[in-house]
Amino acid sequence: MIDALIxxxxxxxxxxxxxxxxxxxxxxxxxxxxxxxxSIMCNVIAFNETIRQTLLRLEDGASVSLSGALTPKVWTDKQGNARPALDLVAHSLLATGQATPNEQD
Incomplete structure (x- = not known):
């Protein structure tokens, strides 16, 4: 386990x-x-009530910073390429608000 900020x-x-x-x-x-x-995908799980409620209020594309216990992983795509992934158990969160359509990728 790694204590991380993403x-x-x-x-x-x-x-x-x-x-x-x-x-x-x-x-x-x-x-x-x-x-x-x-880009890399990070799978996040949150148990803390405040963090849960904040995440549920955010829209797709919202900017967030999360800290917590990070576990790096590797998965294989359909073409057989090894790809990195991250699992994070969130302990704290900073959200900058909801993204507008022109801010999304």
Whole structure:
């Protein structure tokens, strides 16, 4: 586990879910840009009530910064290429508001 800070744009909208024991959590994806101009997807899960509610209010494309426990992963696409991915358990969040259509990629 790595304690990390990521920044990017919400990809899609956040979804609220309920665990087997009845606990609520929110999942979403954040598209972050790399130094070489590529992007990497970060799968985010949040258990904290404040973070959950904030993520649920954001629209697709909203700018966010999240910190928490990061786990790097690798997955293989349909062409057989190894691709990086990130899983983040969010502990804190900074959202800059909702994106307007011309701000989205």
């Amino acid at each position: 920044a990017g744009r919400l990809y899609g909208i956040a979804e609220q879910r309920t665990g087997h024991a009845g606990s609520n959590y929110v999942t979403c994806k954040v598209k972050a840009m790399t130094d070489d101009g590529d």
